[in-house]
Amino acid sequence: MxxxxxxxxxxxxxxxxxxxxxxxxxxxxxxxxxxxxxxxxxxxxxxxxxxxxxxxxxxxxxxxxxxxxxxxxxxxxxCQNSREPDPPYLPERLGEVIDLSILKPICEPMHLERMKKALAWLSETLPPSSALSFRPNVVFPRHRTIAMEWLRACGLEVAPGNISVTNGATAAMTVALMSAAPPGSKVATEGIGHHTLTPLASYLGLTLEGLAIDDQGIIPESLDECCRVTGIQAVFVQPSVINPTGTLMGLERRNALVAIARKHDIAIIESDVLGPLVEHRPPPIASIAPERTLYFTSFTKIVIPGLRIGYLVAPDRYVAAVANRHLVSNWMATPIVAEIASRWVSDGTAMDLVNWQREALRARHSVAAEVLSGIPFLSHPQSLHIWLPLTGERTEEAFVAHARLQGVAIAPGASFRISNYPWHPAVRISLGSTTEQELRSGLGVVANLLRGDLEHLLLAI
Structure with a gap:
């Protein structure tokens, strides 16, 4: 005892x-x-x-x-410290909960109708290779050519031979890490970054180094020192609307990080899951340093959640490694989903949905600004979320739990903390995971908790 x-x-x-x-x-x-x-x-x-x-x-x-x-x-x-890390979102939606914890694009009945029509089209036109072949090179040549068009919209000009079709961003991230960083090596990333990266690196036998960040992401001097002192193999970056802090890396900062990567000859893994959704952004790092950047993007967060497909672009020196790692971890992307993505890219549906999403997000950000008026938070006009630092003596666990008692689920900020990076309590709140009415109600609960109405709320329980 x-x-x-x-x-x-x-x-x-x-x-x-x-x-x-x-x-x-x-x-x-x-x-x-x-x-x-x-x-x-x-x-x-x-x-x-x-x-x-x-x-x-x-x-x-x-x-x-x-x-x-x-x-x-x-x-x-x-529990022992070796327990599996918790996801920042609710594993499942239980009861009457306004779920602002999971990061999703805004969806309306129109999205489901588009998918139903695509499936009906597919039932009439499915190529034999998409149903009968085991060989990725037999299934995907046409899809890679169409992917070039989408990647061009993302700011990249690449050859089809450098493109791998993957089952979304997580599969692409896994293959990129396996290709650029062998087990036992170290990978640097934003000190507050991708929540999936921490457990994934652990499973792959990698050590993560959380780097100092500011309002543009990784501070170059922090990366330079990390390269000199710890000998990292690669750096993982999210330059365009960093999740979860919602910041955008400028062109000068991107060039500075590339210069350091070249100086120390390390690989760059660039996550660009929002792709063309982000307006007026600088070109991808992969276009500045194509010789060392493994770049990936996907459709899940910007078109429709069920379109779980993405593109991984690899430099020539990594193409063979990427193909082999993809085979052992996924074999190949799901051909039927790839068919839908390729059709939507070709006929303009994918970009139409991206443009719709951008406008819908403007409305959601307006709701957040209105309901949280006077409460500081971080965001970007095209981010699917806001990042809300907690003030005073509030702890994340208590704040998340109090919100949950009021029927609102939000993501604790510590889920995005990399290694021992200095920490200030915060929460991530998704703007697209529910209806606008529920978002307004959920943000109202958060605002009341922050404005000191906690005692009143608790007495009502």
Whole structure:
């Protein structure tokens, strides 16, 4: 049994959440180590003069966060640090929740109708190779040629032989990392960056180095020092509307990072998942340093979520490695989805939906600016989200939990923290994951919590 005990004088309403926060902080601070056994529900309730039901709810909340686990007949224990990382979004939408945690484009019935029509067209025109062939080079030559058109809209001029069709951005990112950074090597990236990158690097046997960032992303001096001191193999960047902070890297900064990459002869992995959605952006880093940049983009975040297809562009020296890594990790992209993407690129549907998305996002950003008036946050006109730093003594866990109690799910900022990068509590709020009416209501809850109406809200529970 651990010697640490919660402080009953620090409990606030709702007591179960306050108790859960005390235990969570004790775990984070190392006062409760992995494997430590917690008191029984009855013992904790007696010690703190709480009801057993209150303690049970606190333990349930900690189990939901994967901080503790209950073992029948043995008791309740703090989870070991080796547990799998939690996604920043709700794994599933349970009950009446306004889900602003998952990053999605805005979708209306029109999107579903477009997909239905595409599937009907496909049922009449599906090429035999898309259904019957196992060989990527047999299936995708035409798709790569069409991909050139889309990549041109992204600011790249590339040959079809340098393009791999992938099952979206995550598959492309995995193949790019496997190709540019062998197991045991180090990869640098933004100190606040892509939430999937941390577990992916761990699974691939890579070490991540979080670099200092400002309002344009990675600070060049930080990358230069990292190259000199730690000997990194590659740098992973999101220069066009960085997720989650919503910043855009200027041309001068892009050129500076390229110069450092060339100086130290490292690879660049460029994520450009918003592609042509972002207006008036500088050219991709891949167009500045095509000899060392593995670039990928996709359709999921800007056209329709179900169009899980993307393009990975590799320099000549990485083409063979990319093809081999793609074979062992995915074999090839799903041909049927690739057919739809190629048709939509060719007939203009994809770009029409991108332009529609851009205008729809303007309206969502206007809603955010209105409801959160006077509350500082970071965003970009074409970002699918806002990044909201928390002020005062608010902790992310408590703020996210309080919002959840009010029926609103938001993403904790720490999910995007790379290694031990200096941290200030924040949350990411998706603007496109629900209806405009629900967004307005959800942001209203967030605004009330931030403006000090917490006590009023809690008394209503």
């Amino acid at each position: 651990t010697l640490w005990q919660p402080d009953p004088t620090s409990l606030r309403r709702p007591a179960y959440l306050s108790l859960a926060e005390q235990i969570a902080r004790a775990i984070a601070d190392g006062k409760l180590e992995g494997g430590a056994r917690l008191p029984t529900h009855r013992r904790m309730a007696d010690d703190l003069r709480l009801s057993v039901q209150t303690v049970s709810r606190a333990y349930e909340e900690l189990i939901r966060r994967n901080l503790i686990s209950g073992e029948t007949g043995r008791g309740t224990f703090v």
